[in-house]
Amino acid sequence: MKHVFLCFVLLFLGSTTAVWGETLSELQQRAESGDSDAQYDLAMRYWEGKEGAPKDDSKAFYWAKKAAEQGNAYAQSWVGYFYENAYGTARDFGEAAYWYRRSADQGNRFSQNNLGECYYYGRGVERSYEKAVLWYKKAADQEFPSACYNLGWCYENGEGVASNRSLAISYYRKAAASGNEDARQRLSKLGLSADGSSTTSASTASTSSSSSGSHVDPSTLANAQSGIDVSQYVLGQQYFDDGNYEQAVYWWRQAAKQGYGKASLKLGDCYHDGVGVDRNVTTAAHWYTEAAEQGEREACFKLGTCYETGGGVIKDYQIAVKYYDKGGYLTASALCSRKWLQQYRSGFDYAAATAGELRSRANNGDALAQCHLGLLLYADEKTTEAKEWFKKCAANTRANNLSKTIAKKYVDQIEEADEEAAEMFELFFGF
Template identity: 75%
Template sequence: MKRMFASLVLALLLSTATAWAESLATLQQQAESGNSDAQYDLAMCYWKGEKGAPKDDSKAFYWAKKSAEQGDAYAQSWVGYFYENGYGTARDFGEAAYWYRRSADQGNRFSQNNLGECYYYGRGVERNYEKAASWYKKAADQEFPSACYNLGWCYENGEGVASNRSLAISYYRKAAASGNEDARQRLSKLGLSADGSSTTSASTASTSSSSSGSHVDPSTLANAQSGIDVSQYVLGQQYFDDGNYEQAVYWWRQAAKQGYGKASLQLGECYYNSLGVDRNYKTAAYWYTEAAEQGENDACFKLGVCYEEGIGVIRDYQIAFKYYEKGNFMLAAAHCCRKWLQQQNRTDLNYLTLSIAELLLMSSKGDALAQCYMGLSAYIDSDLSKAKAWFQKCVDNANATSLSRTIARKYIASIEEGEEETDALMEFFGF
């Protein structure tokens, strides 16, 4: 009986596989003949690895674009998504925004929301909160949950629209009713529930009002309320030190909107660590970017980590390197560059050291870490006199890290003693 059952299952699987193969072949023929619907369906087969098709991002992108070029709004939306995330093609935010717009103009709510995000974060287009809110609204009018949440956020924080708490709550509730967890959490933070009731008792509110701000300086509060950015930042810090994180976030946001870099950095930290707001890595990266562009070195490091690890942003080692270098975190820049080169399958150690050294020397002439890399490159090439000269420069460099200086000294000693040094090389690269 078991053998008979197994045979029946096998026969069923074989017949299903045969049917899928025939269906896929038919779909392929129709797609190749220019049928837009077939091209889109074939793209989805390759994207999901369904109906007998192997999962193949490149083929999914190829056929989706074929369909998109014929005007299919769904295909255009997917092409934008593929470009934004680098699936099946090189990542290109400009192309992503272009295809999202073509789809959004046809009323596709997914693309309308994503185009709004392009404008909100400045991906592939110039950052523009008004346009972001406008596209969010188009998608929200079609009951797209993420767009309802995004538009609620805009109304709550006055980004691209006039600040309006009641509208913010209304859109949050629309999103929450459709299962959007971010909206539910935001309503909870505001002391509200998704069904319209309040979750904050009068006694709790009274206690919060009387206890919060016990270390707040009245003159700082007055200056902050009059719009002085440094006072808004200091007031935020006072609230933060007092444990009132929501008020800290509020005042740091006011200062950050005026371009106060330290406030932008602190906002990023709050979103990253869920202090006074729901954790949101994408928003954290946004505020880190604002702070980095305003010259905050610590924000450059934080943003470098975000891009290196893909936290809140799409992983991009080259952008990570740029911010590490901008903040003068050269050791982090070197390690990040090593990862990038390994991603390119260039794992030859001599190529690795020389390329990183050249990049570092271009960005920071006389950098001690670069000098150490140049010494390593020359050492691998058996040019010991040149290697020793570079290592000595690293040792003599007042800005050298203890690790770089220690490794340089090890190599100098090995050259002078005529012994090959390998442990320090592995230590340097973290292998």
């Protein structure tokens, strides 16, 4: 399933209560006086970077939370979204679920659907398909397309409810009629159209999908069918090796739903490359996230790349760096940190500058150049020289906080690596 909250928020929550022609300072005065509507409107101005307000996720989060604390259901929904996606604040799935619930309890269908997602994936709450279905249904009853699709998925796969193909198709069609592309594609894969007509023989499709490949081991199949996640993963690989990509995706999905990280990584690859499923970089990023949170290093790298390039997620160099670090891809982290630093500086393009150009500026006391040069040298494995430039940046009174933070981080990283190397030398060659 896909998490498609943002597009619907922008579509349905775009209306605000700001006074026509009200300036940013006037709106801020009302917000500071405690007007929750003004606080919400101010948050949206900062979020979208419009009507006199620069784009500032931190201020958007600050004012949205002020309004949310006064009971504004729309603001509560946004605060949940900010916490879930680390916009303007640290990612906190528990806080996200809390604010979605407060909003959902007021009947907000966006939050009801997102709270369902929290329960479906176990984000910030204990995983429960039954509770996911409960919240999806509340949103679907208000004709929220994504919730209709999600509910259809649960009925099709028997997750949280008894499997019911008829109800699944009904909800898919309801979602498709409102423009939900995932529902339309799902109906197509079932051999159906959104208007109720059949496009293929369902019995033929069923027979085809259940056929075994020549390399499928019967005992692995039996174990997978009994619900053993590692067997589901191995079975998926056997189908994949046989060229039966749709069955591979099916079994990897079963394992991934049980939290098997390697299966989540494989699903991410399938969606990224369009193998066995329609190519969907947003869904790929979702499964890479699942795998990364389950400790798969390769997924951390791929997710970092998604955030660095904006593939399936909103481009965010800071989050990219976080995942590169988590996976141990330190060279990629250093190079991405250069892009992260550059976005806070206009004029000279530090991120594209050569080592020589950076060295010239760094020798003249340019703190940003010192940090960029250190990162470039670090990526080139010239850690001793890199460390010296990082130290100069960290001690430079003209360095901004971000430059200093990055410089200190790499100094610590290099020193830790040096200590480990010394310990290993002592272990093998000491007397």
